[in-house]
Structure formats: C-alpha cells, structure tokens
Amino acid sequence: MAPAADDFDMTIALKVEAFVRNVVVPYENDGRRDSHGPLDSMVAEMRAKARDAGVLTPHIRPDGSHLSHRATARVLRASGLSPLGPLACNTNAPDEGNMFLLGKVASEDQKRRFLAPLTAGEGRSCFLMTEPAVEGGAGSDPSMMQTRAEKRDNEWIVNGRKAFATGFDGAKFAILMARTDRDDGVAAATMFLVPLPHPALVQERLIGTIDSSMPGGHAVVRIDNLRLPEDAILGAAHEGFAYAQVRLAPARLTHCMRWLGAATRAHEIATDYAVKRQAFGKALIDHEGVGFMLADNLIDLKQCELMIDWCADVLDAGEKAITESSMTKVAVSETLFRVADRCVQVMGGTGVSHDTIVEQVFREIRSFRIYDGPTQVHKWSLAKKIKREALTGA
Structure with a gap:
C-alpha cells in the first residue's frame, strides 16, 4: 500500500534534512566559488548526489504534482x-518560483522545453522584472516598468534594461516581463x-552584493531588439501582472521557509559555541546575557x-494570500534577522x-x-488595506 500523502511528505522532509546535514554541509568549505556564489560545477556535483539520494526537487512529487504549501514548508526548511542546501536540492530561488509559475501557466510544449529540464536539475533559470532605479524602472512597483514589447506582424520586439537579474549569468532560460499595450490602448x-x-x-555587468549564495550573481541586462515568436508568450x-501575483505569494513564503532553516542552523552553531566556550569561570550559556x-x-x-504554517494553510485553502504573505514576509524576515544577529553576538569574533x-x-x-519586497513596501500596502477597510467596512 502506498504511504499517505502526509507520510510521504514527512519522509521526504526527513530525507532532505539528513542529506543536507551529512552530504551538503561538508561542501561549505569547498573553494569552488566566486564572490557571487558557488560555481555551477560544484552545484552540478551536489545535485548528482541529491539525485542519487532521491532528494532532488523534493517539493515536486514523482507524478509531477506539488506538495501542499504546508508540506513544502517542512521540505524547504x-x-x-545549509546555504548550499537549496542549490543542491533544486529548491533555490528563482528556480523554485519559476517552476511553480510554469506549472500553473505554461503550455504543454513550454513545460516540455523549459519546466522539465528545470525540475530535473539540468540548469538554472532567471526572472527578469526589476529594472535599474536610475532610469526610473520597475522595482517594488511593477507599474513603473520601462522595458517594452511591441507586436509587429507575427512577432514581438522587446527593448529595455533589467537589473538584479539573479542567476542570469549561466542560466538556460529567462522569464522576461515587459510592458505591452492591449488593443484598447x-x-x-x-x-x-x-x-x-x-x-x-547582453549582460552589462554583475552587481556586487552582500549575499554570496547565488550562482550567476545579480546581473544588469540590456535587451536590444529581441525578436520573439508568438509561442514565446x-x-x-497582457496577463503579466496577474501571473506575477500567481508567483508572488508562494515565492515570498518559500523564501521564509528556506531562511528559517538557515537561521535554525545558525542558532544550533551559536548554541554549541555557547555551551562549550568558557569565560569568567563558566560556560557562556550560563551567563544570563x-x-x-x-x-x-x-x-x-x-x-x-x-x-509560515498559517500562511501556507491559507494558500492550501485556495486563497491568493496576498495580505497574509506580506504579513509573513515582514514578520519572518525581520525576526530571523534578529535571530541571526544574536547568533553573531553570542559567538563574538568567531561570529x-x-x-x-x-x-x-x-x-x-x-x-x-x-x-521580494522591502519591509516598508509591504507595511505601506498593509496600511492602505487597513485604511480602505476602515473607511468602507469591506
């Protein structure tokens, strides 16, 4: 008899945890990386081991269906x-969010060409929406998008620039978002x-950032007369803004899931340090501070x-969870930053x-x-909702 869905979900989560702790963690000392993240050769090596262990793309079942959002939380956490765990298991951003969007929106041919290799861990993808701030382009406000796609006969011509294109360097494909005009103007x-x-x-440059876990880095990309057929849509x-919402709430939440795992590990390391390190006559942990x-x-x-589980349950109930994911993203990102900061402080110079x-x-x-949206943008959006509901009662 096949195991129940919950049994399968818990089993795969435990397998992922064991794989990350026992196989991936030793790679944290591997020198095959640049300032932006691990080299693709190292990622491919880890993914081969994940495939052999049965934990590659573990949030998608063998039949192609996704785990529930609640179960995904266990697996992605x-x-x-390890900072390398999502790369090794193929649960990393932006690929995981792109898999979700393609699974919901792509045609069967597009799934075959783009989704199947991505879920198989055969290469990376990127999502091109954010634009250079100095040009007044789209950031947290997609309505400011400057990149344009114009329909000419049977093809689309795209021009513009994108920034913070995570993973562009070395990616196998991009989901590119551009402004278009409907027939009604x-x-x-x-x-x-x-x-x-x-x-x-054309990749103009890679932006140096404080994070260092993204193969391919964060690129500035110039788009010069890109010609695309109709089936590239x-x-x-004209449904790009709606599709962005399909991707947005789940992707916000999966960020929270992965970083909860990272903060949990940091806490484990800080705890081990505090238990073993002696100062002023006793273990650090015995000092109240x-x-x-x-x-x-x-x-x-x-x-x-x-x-995270609360927001996952809202998504699993079939709701869009726009508000809930904003609340969760703010609360979790701010809280986990405090957790990580305390870990550094507990460990002193070693931290x-x-x-x-x-x-x-x-x-x-x-x-x-x-x-996935600064804290202040999410709070501004939530405040607008509070005002609207207070004035209208709806």
Whole structure:
C-alpha cells in the first residue's frame, strides 16, 4: 500500500534534512566559488548526489504534482539548513518560483522545453522584472516598468534594461516581463520565455552584493531588439501582472521557509559555541546575557514556523494570500534577522569570521529584508488595506 500523502511528505522532509546535514554541509568549505556564489560545477556535483539520494526537487512529487504549501514548508526548511542546501536540492530561488509559475501557466510544449529540464536539475533559470532605479524602472512597483514589447506582424520586439537579474549569468532560460499595450490602448504586461544565452540579451555587468549564495550573481541586462515568436508568450498576452501575483505569494513564503532553516542552523552553531566556550569561570550559556539571547532565538524561531504554517494553510485553502504573505514576509524576515544577529553576538569574533556559516546567514538574511519586497513596501500596502477597510467596512 502506498504511504499517505502526509507520510510521504514527512519522509521526504526527513530525507532532505539528513542529506543536507551529512552530504551538503561538508561542501561549505569547498573553494569552488566566486564572490557571487558557488560555481555551477560544484552545484552540478551536489545535485548528482541529491539525485542519487532521491532528494532532488523534493517539493515536486514523482507524478509531477506539488506538495501542499504546508508540506513544502517542512521540505524547504530542511533544505535551508545549509546555504548550499537549496542549490543542491533544486529548491533555490528563482528556480523554485519559476517552476511553480510554469506549472500553473505554461503550455504543454513550454513545460516540455523549459519546466522539465528545470525540475530535473539540468540548469538554472532567471526572472527578469526589476529594472535599474536610475532610469526610473520597475522595482517594488511593477507599474513603473520601462522595458517594452511591441507586436509587429507575427512577432514581438522587446527593448529595455533589467537589473538584479539573479542567476542570469549561466542560466538556460529567462522569464522576461515587459510592458505591452492591449488593443484598447490600456497598458499591461506580458511574460515571455527566452532561451539563453541569446545575442539580444547582453549582460552589462554583475552587481556586487552582500549575499554570496547565488550562482550567476545579480546581473544588469540590456535587451536590444529581441525578436520573439508568438509561442514565446508565457500564458496569454497582457496577463503579466496577474501571473506575477500567481508567483508572488508562494515565492515570498518559500523564501521564509528556506531562511528559517538557515537561521535554525545558525542558532544550533551559536548554541554549541555557547555551551562549550568558557569565560569568567563558566560556560557562556550560563551567563544570563548570553542565555537569554538564545532563549529569545528559540521563541522567535517557533513564532516564524507558526506564521509560515498559517500562511501556507491559507494558500492550501485556495486563497491568493496576498495580505497574509506580506504579513509573513515582514514578520519572518525581520525576526530571523534578529535571530541571526544574536547568533553573531553570542559567538563574538568567531561570529563575524568565515570559520562558520553564521556570518553568511546574517548577511543573506539582511538581504532577505529587501528581496521580494522591502519591509516598508509591504507595511505601506498593509496600511492602505487597513485604511480602505476602515473607511468602507469591506
């Protein structure tokens, strides 16, 4: 008899955790990386081991169906126990979010060409929406998008620039979002699937950032007269903003899941340090100032877990969870940053060194407070909702 869905979900989560702790963690000392992240050769090596262990793309079942969002939370938290875990298990951003979107929107041919290789761990993808701020382009406000796609006869011509294109360097394809005009003249946006490399997409530079777990880095990309056929459209023309919402809430939440795993591991390392390190006649953890920080971490980690599960349940109920995911993203990113900060503080000089992953977790969770919408943008959106409901009662 096949195991129940819950049994399967828990089993795969436990397998992922064991794989990350026993196989992936030793790679944290592997030198095959640049300033942006691990080299693809190292990622491919880890993925081969994940495939052999049965934990490659573990959030998607063998029949192609996705785990529930609640079950995904268990699995992605386990993969996040190492900064390398999501890469090894193929649960990393932006690929995981792109898999979800393609599964919901792509045609059967597009799934065959783009989704199947991605879920098999055969290469990376990127999502091109954000644009250079100096040009007034789209960031947290997609309506500011400057990149345009114009329909000419049977093809689309795209021109513009994109920034913070995570993983563009070395990606196999991009989901490209561009402004388009409907027949009635109303501005809209369309998503296109673009195989990479492509001569019309030119990488101008890689942006140096404080995070260092993204192969391919964060690129600035110039798009010069990119010509695309009609079948390059993902889903339907002019529906890009709606599709962004399909991807947005789940992707916000999976960021939270992965970083909860990372913060949990940082807490484990800090706890081990505090138990073993002696100062002023006793173990660090026996000093109230240190012990209380670790106690606060324990409380905060549990609160984050519960909030992620709450939002996952809303998504599993078939709701869009726009508000809930905003609330969760703010609460979890801010809380986990405090957790990581305490871990650094508990460990003192060792906490800011490269001797453990604690300093990397601290740096990258700091980035998490901006990625997928800065805290202040989410709060502004929530405040608008509060005002609207107070004035209208709806």
